[in-house]
Structures are given as C-alpha cells and as structure tokens.
Amino acid sequence: xxxxxxxxxxxGGGLAxxxxxxxxxxxxxxxxxxxxxxxxxxxxxxxxxxMQASLGNCFGASGDNEDIHFADTVRGSDWGADQxxxxxxxxxxxxxxxxxxxxxVPWNRVARGDREITVDGKKHIISEPDAAHGLITxxxxxxxxxxxxxxxxxxxxxxxxxxxxxxxxxxxxPVHERxxxxxxxxxxxxCHGAIVRNLATGELLAYVARATCMATGGFGRIYRVSTxxxxxxxxxxxxALETGVATLGNxxxxxxxxxxxxxxxxxxxxxxxxxxxxxxxxxxHRFMPDYEPEKKELASRDVVSRRMEEHIAAGHGAHSRxxxxxxxxxxxxxxxxxxxxxxEVKEICQYFLGIDPVSELIPVRPAQHYSMGGVRTDHRGExxxxxxxxxxxxxxxWDMHGFNRLGGNSVAETVVAGMIVGDAMxxxxxxxxxxxxxxxxxxxxxGQKQQRLLAGIANGNGSESAFELTRLMQETMTxxxxxxxxxxxxxxxVSTLQELQQRARNIGLRSAAPGANPELVTAYRLQxxxxxxxxxxxxxxxxxxxxxxxxxxxFPRRDDLNWMRRTLATWPDDEAGLPTLDYEALDIMRMELPxxxxxxxxxxxxxxxxxSARQQxxxxxxxxxxxxxxxxxxxxxxxxxxLLPEHLRNNNERQGEEP
Amino acid sequence: xxxxxxxxxxxxxxxxxxxxNPHDPASEPHLQTFEVEEADTMTLFIALxxxxxxxxxxxxxxxxxxxxxxxxxxIIINGRPGLACRTLTKDLPDRITLAPxxxxxxxxxxxxxxxxxxxxxSERLETWVHSRNLxxxxxxxxxxxxxxxLAEQLYELExxxxxxxxxxxxxxxxxxxxxxxAVGLNQITRFQLDPRDERTDAxxxxxxxxxxxxxxxxxLLGCEDMCPKELPLATQIAFLRRRMVCSG
Numbered sequence: 001x002x003x004x005x006x007x008x009x010x011x012g013g014g015l016a017x018x019x020x021x022x023x024x025x026x027x028x029x030x031x032x033x034x035x036x037x038x039x040x041x042x043x044x045x046x047x048x049x050x051m052q053a054s055l056g057n058c059f060g061a062s063g064d065n066e067d068i069h070f071a072d073t074v075r076g077s078d079w080g081a082d083q084x085x086x087x088x089x090x091x092x093x094x095x096x097x098x099x100x101x102x103x104x105v106p107w108n109r110v111a112r113g114d115r116e117i118t119v120d121g122k123k124h125i126i127s128e129p130d131a132a133h134g135l136i137t138x139x140x141x142x143x144x145x146x147x148x149x150x151x152x153x154x155x156x157x158x159x160x161x162x163x164x165x166x167x168x169x170x171x172x173x174p175v176h177e178r179x180x181x182x183x184x185x186x187x188x189x190x191c192h193g194a195i196v197r198n199l200a201t202g203e204l205l206a207y208v209a210r211a212t213c214m215a216t217g218g219f220g221r222i223y224r225v226s227t228x229x230x231x232x233x234x235x236x237x238x239x240a241l242e243t244g245v246a247t248l249g250n251x252x253x254x255x256x257x258x259x260x261x262x263x264x265x266x267x268x269x270x271x272x273x274x275x276x277x278x279x280x281x282x283x284x285h286r287f288m289p290d291y292e293p294e295k296k297e298l299a300s301r302d303v304v305s306r307r308m309e310e311h312i313a314a315g316h317g318a319h320s321r322x323x324x325x326x327x328x329x330x331x332x333x334x335x336x337x338x339x340x341x342x343x344e345v346k347e348i349c350q351y352f353l354g355i356d357p358v359s360e361l362i363p364v365r366p367a368q369h370y371s372m373g374g375v376r377t378d379h380r381g382e383x384x385x386x387x388x389x390x391x392x393x394x395x396x397x398w399d400m401h402g403f404n405r406l407g408g409n410s411v412a413e414t415v416v417a418g419m420i421v422g423d424a425m426x427x428x429x430x431x432x433x434x435x436x437x438x439x440x441x442x443x444x445x446x447g448q449k450q451q452r453l454l455a456g457i458a459n460g461n462g463s464e465s466a467f468e469l470t471r472l473m474q475e476t477m478t479x480x481x482x483x484x485x486x487x488x489x490x491x492x493x494v495s496t497l498q499e500l501q502q503r504a505r506n507i508g509l510r511s512a513a514p515g516a517n518p519e520l521v522t523a524y525r526l527q528x529x530x531x532x533x534x535x536x537x538x539x540x541x542x543x544x545x546x547x548x549x550x551x552x553x554x555f556p557r558r559d560d561l562n563w564m565r566r567t568l569a570t571w572p573d574d575e576a577g578l579p580t581l582d583y584e585a586l587d588i589m590r591m592e593l594p595x596x597x598x599x600x601x602x603x604x605x606x607x608x609x610x611x612s613a614r615q616q617x618x619x620x621x622x623x624x625x626x627x628x629x630x631x632x633x634x635x636x637x638x639x640x641x642x643l644l645p646e647h648l649r650n651n652n653e654r655q656g657e658e659p
Numbered sequence: 660x661x662x663x664x665x666x667x668x669x670x671x672x673x674x675x676x677x678x679x680n681p682h683d684p685a686s687e688p689h690l691q692t693f694e695v696e697e698a699d700t701m702t703l704f705i706a707l708x709x710x711x712x713x714x715x716x717x718x719x720x721x722x723x724x725x726x727x728x729x730x731x732x733x734i735i736i737n738g739r740p741g742l743a744c745r746t747l748t749k750d751l752p753d754r755i756t757l758a759p760x761x762x763x764x765x766x767x768x769x770x771x772x773x774x775x776x777x778x779x780x781s782e783r784l785e786t787w788v789h790s791r792n793l794x795x796x797x798x799x800x801x802x803x804x805x806x807x808x809l810a811e812q813l814y815e816l817e818x819x820x821x822x823x824x825x826x827x828x829x830x831x832x833x834x835x836x837x838x839x840x841a842v843g844l845n846q847i848t849r850f851q852l853d854p855r856d857e858r859t860d861a862x863x864x865x866x867x868x869x870x871x872x873x874x875x876x877x878x879l880l881g882c883e884d885m886c887p888k889e890l891p892l893a894t895q896i897a898f899l900r901r902r903m904v905c906s907g
Contacts, residue, residue, distance in 0.1 A: 026794075037721070038774025040821055041729040055802075095798040102796050102803070104788035104855060106813035109805050134804025152814050158728060159817055166787035169778065177774045178766075200766045201682060229724045264700070266726040321699070340811070344728065351727055351745040352700070467712040511717035515682030515767055519716035650799040 001447045002205045003440065006032045007429050009193050009209035011181045011236055013039030015161055015414035016393025016421075017215030018168045023422015024211070025171050029429050032207065033168070034179040034196060036231050040165045043217050043229040044414060047157025048344055049271030050139055050149025051415075052408035053093035056654045057135040058110045059117075059126045060147030066090040066652065067630055068145055071593055073406060076143045076300050078548035078558060079595040080250065080372075080402025080566070080586070085379055087592070087640035089400045089409075089416050094652040096415040097136065097150055104163040107136040108151055108341075118276025118333055120296065121286070132655055139341075140274035141407040143300035143600070147274075149408040154269050154344045157411055164415075179205075180235065182453075182524070184212065184243050184389065185438075185446045191389035192438045194239070195450045202515050204450060206443045210434045211425040213381075214240060214391040215418075218371035222533040223482075224474035226368040227260050227267035236395045238528035240375045241535070244572040246386040247582070249376035249397030251532065251569055252539035255405060255549050256483050258304040260367025262325035264352055267369070268345045268362060270407040273297040275341065277330040279308065280361065282318040284327065287311050292600055299600035302404040302549040305366035309483050312365075320363065327361040334358075366483060370394065370410060372401040372549070373536075376568060379643050381421035387433060390425055392417040399566065403548025423645040457523045462506035466523035469500055469507070473526070473533055476500075481537045486553045490541035497534045498577045504530060535569040535579045542581055543567065546602075558605035560595050564588060588614050592638035670697040670753055674706060676718065677758040680767045690756075691715075703743035703757070704732065707769075719767035727887065730820030733760050733827065734769050740824035742887045743769075760827040773823040780839055784866050786846045788856045805854070816849035816895070818888045825892060828881035837871040841882035841892040844873055848895045851902075864903050873900045 008024040010017045013035030021031045033039065056064035069090040074081055101107055112133040114125050141149040152159035168175070181194040185206065193209040219234020220226035240246040258279070259268045273279070279297050281287045288296045291307045299307075308326055311317070317324030330338060330345070335358045338346055342357075349357045375383060375391035377398050383389040391398075393414040400413060428434040480493035504527050511519045545559035546552050565583040572580060588594055588610040595611050597603050621636050628636070631651060635641075641649045672695045679688040693710045704725045711718045720743070723731040727745035734743050735758040737751065748755070763771035780786070825841040826832045832840050847867050850856045867873045876896050883893040 037723050037729075037731060038777065038821075040777070041723045041731050041774070043724070043729075045729050045820075046724055046726065098798045098800075098802045099796055102788075102790070102793065102798075102855065104853065106805075106810045106817060106853075108814075109807040109810045111807040134806060136802055137807075152817075153811075155728075155814065155818060158820070159814060162817060163788075166781060167793075169781050170785070170787040175778070177778075200772075229729065231723050348726060351747070352702075354747075467716070509716070511715070513680060513683060513717035515680055516719055516770075517717065518711060518719060522716075653800045655801050 001444065003443055004032070004205060004207050006030045006207065006209050008211045008213065008425050009034065009207050010213045010215055011194060012042070012215030012217060012395065013175050014042035014044035014215060014217055014393065015164055015411065016418045017213065018164045019415050019418025020213050020215060020392050020422040020425065021173050022168055022171055023419055024426045024429070025173055027423070027426035029426055031173050033173060033175045034181060034207070035175055035177050036180055036199065038177050039168070039175045040161060042161060043232055044161045044411065045158045046229060046267065047160070047411040048154040048267065049269035049274065050141060050151035050156050050408045051097060051160070051412045052141070052144070052148045052406065053097040053150055053412060054090065054146070054148055055094055055097065055136055055138065055150065056146070056657065057132050058137040058147060059128055060140060061138050064146035064148055065630070065654070065657070067634065069093070069148060072144045073400065073409060074593045075598040076404055076406040077402025078404055078598060079560070079564070080253065080547055082399045083591050083593065083638060084640050084643060085398055085400045087638065088379060088420065088644055089413060091640070091652070092416045092419060092644065092648050093412045095648060096412065096419060100160060100163060100415065101136060103167050105159050106152055108153065110135050110137040121278060121332065135655060139271055140298065141270050142273065142298045142304065143295070143406045149271065149274065151271065153340065154271055154342050160411065160415070181239055182450045183446055184239055185443055186243050186245065186386060187438065187442055189245060189385065190387045192436070192442070195446050199516055199521070202517060204447060206447055208436070208438070208443060210388065210429045210436045212389050213421060213425060214375050214389070214395045215393050216395045218394040219529070219532050220368045220371065222473060222477050222529050222536065223368040224478040225260065225265045227257055227265055228368070233525050233529055234371070234532045235525060235528060237374050238532050240383070240389065240391070241531055241569065241571045242528065242574070243386060244570060246383045246389060247376045247568040247570050248535055249373055249399055250403070250567050251373035251535035252543055252550050252567060253372035253403045253548060254368060254536060255301055255370035255372060256305040256366040257301055257369035258308055258366050259328050259364040261348065261353060262320070262363040262365045263322040265367040266348055266352055268328065268348060268364065269342070270301070272328060272330050272342060272345060275337065276333055277328055278332070280327040280329050281311055281316040283316070287316065295600040300404055300598070301407060303601040305483055306551060308366055318363065325363045325365040328364045329361050330357050331359060368478070370405060372403060372405055373397050380424035381417060382424060382428070388428065390421050392421040403550055419648065420645060454520065454524065457507060458509055458512065458520060460507060462508040464503050464507045466507050466519060466526050469504055470522060470526050470529070473497065473500055473530060477533055477536070481540055484551060484553050485540050487541065490537055493537040494534065494541055497530055497537055501530045501534070501577060531571055531579070538578055539567045539569060539581060557602070560608035560611065561606050564608055590638065592634070594618070671695070672697050672706065672748060673754045674710065675754065675756045676768060678768050679765065680719070681765055682767065697748050701748045703736065703746045703748065706748055707743065720769040728820065730822035733773065733822040733824045734758065735760060735827065740827040740885050742822060760823050762826050762832045763823060773821065776823065776826070777821045777842070780843045784839060784843050784847060786850065788850065788853060789858050790855060791857065813849060813853055816845055816852065816890070819845055819890055820888060822887060824885045824887055825882035828885035830877055830879045830881065831875045835871060835875055838875045839867060839872055841896060843867070844876070844896050844899055845890060845892055848899050860902065867899070868903050873903055876900070
C-alpha cells in the first residue's frame with residue numbers, strides 16, 4: 001500500500017476544507033486536500049441565498065453589529081449553542097467576507113438612491129445613502145433582526161467556492177480528487193491520517209499526517225427527502241465515530257428547510273421569503289401570520305417548518321398526486337427581481353417543475369437540510385478526545401448552531417471555521433505535540449483491516465441488496481425521525497435500524513467490476529450511515545424535551561432544568577447495536593445571554609434556576625460600568641477574543657459606526 | 660395552473676448507454692440498452708440511478724447536486740451535451756442514447772475526468788485574482804467599494820459551472836488537445852473585467868493570445884448553444900479577440 005506523507009491532511013474540498021488548507025499552507029505547512037469529487041463541485045456550491053455577516057451597509061442592515069448577530073444566533077440555537085464559539089464566529093464573519101471580497105467574490109453591492117422592496121406583502125420605497133454606495137449589500141433572512149445575508153444573486157455558495165478553490169490553486173495546494181477516506185489511523189488518542197480509497201481505480205492508499213481535518217459536510221442522505229447533494233452521506237463523521245474514541249455532538253439536531261420543492265426536495269432559498277415571498281396553503285391563504293404574528297414567514301427554519309407541517313396535518317395542504325404540499329409565492333417580487341436576484345430559483349423551477357415562478361406558485365414542503373451535529377471539537381476545532389483530529393464546517397459540532405441554525409450562518413461558518421482551524425492546525429504542527437511518531441506497521445494494520453472489510457463485502461455472497469437496505473434506512477428516518485418526533489416512532493426507528501444493521505452484514509454484491517465498483521461503495525457506506533442514523537434516532541429518543549429543530553410531540557416544552565446539555569455519542573464496540581451516549585453540561589452561569597423566549601415560536605419552557613441568578617449577575621456587572629462602550633460591556637460578561645488567533649482579534653470597522 | 664403537468668400513459672424508455680471500463684482489461688466499448696418504465700417528473704438522474712439499483716450495479720456515472728448547479732453530470736444525450744440531472748425524460752423520445760463527454764479522460768461508462776481537465780485549465784490560465792496585497796490584507800476595515808453593475812457583470816461570467824459541455828461541443832477542442840475552450844476564455848474575460856486583478860492586457864495576451872487560446876476558436880458557436888447556464892460565450896470570445904488584437 002502506497003503511503004503519502006504530509007503535514008496537514010484535509011478531508012473534504014468544500015469551503016471549510018479549502019479555507020483551512022489555505023490557512024495551514026500560508027503558515028508554511030504542506031497540505032493535501034482529499035475530495036470525493038472535483039473541489040468546485042462540493043456541496044458548498046449549493047448555498048444560494050447568502051452568508052451572514054454584520055457589515056451593516058444597506059438600508060435594512062443599518063445599526064447591525066456582532067452583538068445583534070450573536071443574540072440572533074443564540075436565540076436561533078434555542079440556547080443549545082456554545083456562546084463563546086458564537087462570539088468567535090460573529091466577530092470573525094465580517095473579516096471573512098472582506099477577505100473573500102478581496103480574493104474575488106463579486107458580492108452584490110449597495111446602489112445609492114431609491115428602490116422598491118417587498119415587505120409583508122406590500123411594496124415600499126426605500127433610499128440608500130451615498131456613503132454606502134458600492135459597499136457589500138445584504139438581504140433579509142429568517143430569525144434575524146437585520147438584513148444580514150450578504151449575497152451574490154442566489155448563487156452565493158457557487159461564487160464563494162469558485163473564488164476559494166481558485167485561491168487554493170494559486171496557493172499550489174494539491175486536491176486529490178475522487179478519494180474517499182475509509183478509516184482514520186490512530187493510536188493512544190492521537191490521529192495520524194487516514195486510509196483512503198481511490199474511487200476511480202478502487203486502489204487503497206494511506207495518507208499519513210500530523211494534523212487531519214474533517215471537512216466532509218453533513219449527512220442528509222440518511223433521509224429519503226433531503227436538499228443535500230447525493231454525496232452528503234456523512235462519511236467523515238462516521239469514520240470519526242468508528243475510531244471509538246472521538247465523539248459526535250448533538251446528532252439528533254437535524255434541520256428541515258421549509259422550502260424544498262415538492263416532491264424532488266431540491267432547495268429554493270430562504271432568500272425568496274427574505275425578499276418578500278409568502279407561504280400559501282391549499283386555499284391560497286397566507287397562513288404564517290396566524291401562527292407567528294411576530295416574524296411570520298421569517299421565523300427560524302425549525303419554527304416555520306413545524307408550522308407548515310402542522311398546517312398540512314390540519315388539512316390545509318394543497319393536493320397533488322405525489323401527496324400534500326404548500327405553496328411558495330414569489331410572484332409579487334416581480335420579473336425583474338426574480339430574473340436578477342433569484343435566477344437559480346427560476347432555473348430550478350423551470351427545469352424540475354416546468355413552471356415560471358414569475359407567474360406561477362412553487363410547490364414546497366419541508367425537507368431535511370442540515371446537520372447541526374457532527375464531530376465534537378473544542379473552540380480551536382480539535383477533537384477533545386483524539387488529538388490531531390480537527391473538524392470544520394457542517395461536519396463539525398463546534399457548536400455555534402445548537403439545535404437550530406440560522407439561514408446564511410452555515411456558509412459563513414465554513415469560512416470562519418476554516419480560518420480558525422487552519423491556524424489551529426498550523427499551531428499544532430509547530431508544537432511538540434504535533435510531531436509525527438508512528439510505525440508503518442500501524443499504518444499497515446489499519447490498511448489491512450479496511451482491505452479485509454472490503455473483501456468481506458465483495459466475497460460475502462450474502463442475500464441482501466445494499467441499495468434496498470439504504471432505501472429502507474432513508475424511509476425509516478424520514479418517516480420516524482422527522483420534524484415531529486414521538487417516543488413510539490423513535491423506538492420503532494431504533495429497532496428498525498438495528499435490524500438493518502444486522503441485515504447489512506449479509507450483503508451480496510451482484511457486480512465484481514474492477515475499478516470504482518459503485519455497488520461496493522454503496523455497501524460499505526451503508527454500514528457507516530446506519531451508525532450515524534442510529535446516533536440521530538437514539539439521541540432523539542433519549543432527549544425528552546423539545547429544543548430548536550428537535551421537537552418531541554410527547555415532550556413539547558424546552559426543558560432547561562434537565563436538558564441544558566449537549567449529547568455526545570461514541571461507538572466504542574463495532575459489534576454493538578447502539579452508540580454510547582454521554583452528556584456535556586452547558587453552563588448558564590457563563591452565558592452572555594441566559595435562556596429566554598426566542599422572540600418567535602413557543603413561549604412556554606421549563607426554566608433553570610440559574611437563569612435568573614445569571615441575569616442578576618449580568619445586570620450587576622453592567623450596572624457597574626454604565627459608561628463603557630459595547631465592546632467593553634461584552635468583554636465584562638464573557639471574554640472571547642483570547643480564544644481567537646491573534647490576527648483575528650481586532651474590532652471590525654463599519655461605515656457610519658464610531659470606532 | 661399551478662399544477663405539475665401530467666402525462667397520460669407511462670412509456671417504456673429504451674436507454675442505450677455507451678459502456679466501457681478502462682480498468683477491466685476485458686472491457687470493449689459497446690452500447691448496452693436498458694428498459695426503464697418512465698415515471699412522472701423522471702429525470703435522467705432518476706432513470707440512471709434506477710438502472711444501477713435494479714439492473715446493472717456496475718454502471719458508472721457522476722451526480723452530485725442533482726439540481727443543475729454543480730456541473731458533475733455533463734453527458735452526451737442523443738448527440739448533444741447537457742446536464743443529465745435536469746434533463747426530464749418527458750422531453751426526450753422513447754429511445755435515448757447516452758455517451759460520455761468527449762475530450763475528457765474516461766473513468767468508466769458515463770464518468771469522465773472533468774476535474775483534472777478544469778484544474779489544468781485553471782493552473783494554466785491562472786484563474787484567480789492576482790493582487791500584491793492578498794498576503795497582508797487588512798480585513799478589519801471597510802471593504803473597497805465596487806460599482807453594483809460591475810459586480811453583477813462579474814457574476815454573470817462567473818455562473819460557469821465547469822461542466823465541460825462547451826468543450827464537448829467545440830470543434831477546435833476535438834482537434835487540439837491544448838485548446839483552453841470557451842470555459843477557459845470566459846474565465847479570462849471574467850478576470851480581465853475585474854479591477855481587483857492587477858494583470859495587464861499584455862499579461863492576459865501571454866496566456867491566451869495564440870491558437871491554443873483565443874485564436875484557436877473557429878466560431879462554430881457550439882459552446883454558446885450548448886452552455887447549460889446560457890452564458891454568452893461566443894460574444895466573450897469575440898470581445899476577447901478584439902481586445903487582444905488591439906493590445907497585441
């Protein structure tokens with residue numbers, strides 16, 4: 001088996017992986033990126049509507065800053081997020097967007113003068129000042145107090161990914177395409193790289209590295225209906241889990257996006273509603289204000305998706321031969337706006353639905369969209385259990401999203417986390433702990449184990465079909481671990497998944513084609529996906545409360561008293577049918593923003609006694625420094641800048657804000 | 660209105676695929692026909708996945724986003740390059756012939772190595788913003804202003820998804836291995852238009868001012884006709900050529 005040595009191995013060629021790679025390379029380390037597909041085809045390209053960063057340039061963004069972005073994100077997370085990490089993120093997001101602007105992303109810009117906007121179904125004329133002309137503009141998104149989603153039409157992720165990939169090419173970073181990591185090489189709590197399969201030739205290789213970064217995105221494909229690309233099967237998180245050492249955080253926290261086109265599940269952006277689009281029911285009645293008078297269509301995604309499903313269950317859906325759905329109406333935005341700012345949406349509607357959204361309604365229904373959970377890391381992006389293993393972006397549970405992430409915060413997280421983790425990996429490589437000490441015998445051992453596993457599947461002659469079992473897993477997850485969860489159905493899912501796990505040991509392949517062998521790929525990925533699915537289902541069964549996107553019909557209230565904790569899953573015994581769950585407390589006494597009502601959704605929750613204690617403490621601290629500026633007040637409550645790399649600690653300048 | 664159009668009766672599609680596995684010494688390129696029951700809103704993504712799951716698990720093809728945005732699934736569909744994921748079978752006749760894109764290295768069946776080709780093109784044309792300041796950027800202060808129309812024009816050219824359809828549709832690319840294709844020339848116009856890129860016209864000329872670049876184009880217009888993103892490729896090439904002549 002060929003062994004390739006590098007300082008830093010980045011697994012995943014999307015925005016997070018490539019930004020981390022660029023960061024480590026700039027610090028003088030050799031970096032190799034592995035990618036399942038050509039890097040520019042990564043799922044980051046699918047981000048449509050925008051990237052959250054509090055630049056505060058345009059009309060609706062006026063007065064925005066890190067503090068408001070922080071509060072929106074924590075409320076969005078339903079207080080499940082790590083608030084220090086949220087601070088690191090909101091502080092760095094403006095820097096990330098400005099870096100990308102200099103690197104070449106053609107962000108849409110503010111144009112001076114009057115223009116028409118659509119808010120709450122009505123047209124208004126607003127005026128942009130001269131001073132903001134040419135600066136980066138932004139649009140409204142759900143769960144935010146300001147227009148904060150900076151965008152490039154509705155191809156934001158595409159533009160960002162192309163700029164990022166091109167800069168990685170400029171930095172001479174090799175991307176080894178069509179490569180899939182099958183296992184992490186590790187010993188004594190230290191990661192040494194990965195065993196990798198070449199998806200074009202079927203050959204196995206070893207990549208030995210001082211630091212390894214998981215940037216493999218989410219695992220939406222454990223569900224039948226998902227907006228995710230078909231490569232989003234969570235293999236990065238799964239092989240971290242299979243170390244038996246690294247933990248996965250909050251795997252039950254799964255986001256469903258309100259507007260997947262029906263029935264294909266392809267995403268149309270939240271920007272449709274941010275720009276003024278409405279949700280209508282079967283009678284073409286605008287129903288969201290009935291449920292959510294404050295934020296209407298622009299409550300957070302978990303809330304809107306739940307309200308939509310609730311409305312369908314109450315018999316108000318539109319009927320089609322594929323089942324029931326609702327309508328997204330963007331006709332009121334007008335042809336000009338749709339053709340310029342929502343052109344990908346228009347193309348998707350034309351090609352997949354055969355309709356023109358300028359004059360017709362778009363059939364939509366919530367679809368699985370995002371995995372808040374992933375490889376649990378510390379604030380630097382390193383696994384606390386497996387040194388030398390880092391994670392960034394959707395693959396990680398860093399944990400800035402808690403139980404629900406805001407639209408536009410994930411694409412922002414990819415770049416921000418990439419900036420921070422790239423530096424953290426460089427620091428690690430520079431340190432004594434980052435020295436590479438391992439025997440090639442260990443590499444061989446891990447390689448041979450994968451060789452045996454693959455041969456076992458290829459020669460197993462079992463009776464089960466990998467495609468069929470994959471389909472059953474996906475249907476179980478969509479049916480029983482969806483938006484509305486209940487003990488009975490979760491128990492059903494857990495036992496079905498266990499049964500599928502047994503059956504997956506008896507797979508027989510019909511094809512022995514040399515080279516890629518797509519059937520073999522499906523078979524070995526299935527076994528790993530079943531473990532991830534079980535972490536989701538079993539974690540959801542154990543969490544007897546409702547928080548963010550995790551909604552238990554039998555425990556409908558958020559329970560701060562018992563559940564201010566993050567789920568941690570490990571899978572120490574490969575033969576076991578269930579993960580081992582552990583919990584990590586979130587300390588209210590250290591929070592800058594103690595738990596409360598989100599400003600939308602349910603008002604009813606079980607309070608923790610520390611919440612009022614912490615609030616009193618905060619009032620006292622702030623009362624002592626009445627003249628301090630916002631930065632000093634923040635610093636007094638929850639210092640975070642020391643957690644960032646030094647070059648990211650400065651204040652962000654804004655047009656019109658006093659320094 | 661507001662209803663997905665219905666089809667009256669289901670068809671049985673004859674899907675003929677040009678197959679070859681270069682990793683199998685016994686493999687010879689050949690056409691194989693699969694029969695698929697057409698379903699409502701069936702795309703070639705759905706049809707090919709169904710063939711792989713139910714009929715021939717060794718069939719190779721590439722899909723990633725299945726939403727027409729990532730550029731992975733360019734193939735030849737009844738003689739014309741296009742994105743398979745967003746091609747609805749209802750728009751095709753009963754007999755459908757699929758072949759891999761020409762001009763790219765074959766991985767197997769319908770899967771070709773566009774990634775390698777595009778990376779080579781990017782390295783050769785240096786498709787990134789060249790600026791002396793990138794290493795020491797000040798990212799704490801307000802960004803440089805840009806005219807809103809210019810930003811939109813840049814995005815217009817950046818909508819390219821590097822699917823390779825323009826290369827497959829190009830007469831020159833079939834004859835000259837080193838031709839950078841409309842995809843490459845379009846990127847040159849994109850960076851030439853970008854004030855953040857400090858390269859001069861003469862430097863761009865160095866990159867594409869010959870037969871492997873802008874003067875290799877025979878103006879057959881296949882690129883623009885076949886571009887799934889409807890980019891004005893021929894116009895860009897004409898513009899670039901005029902500008903090269905002026906600067907050369």
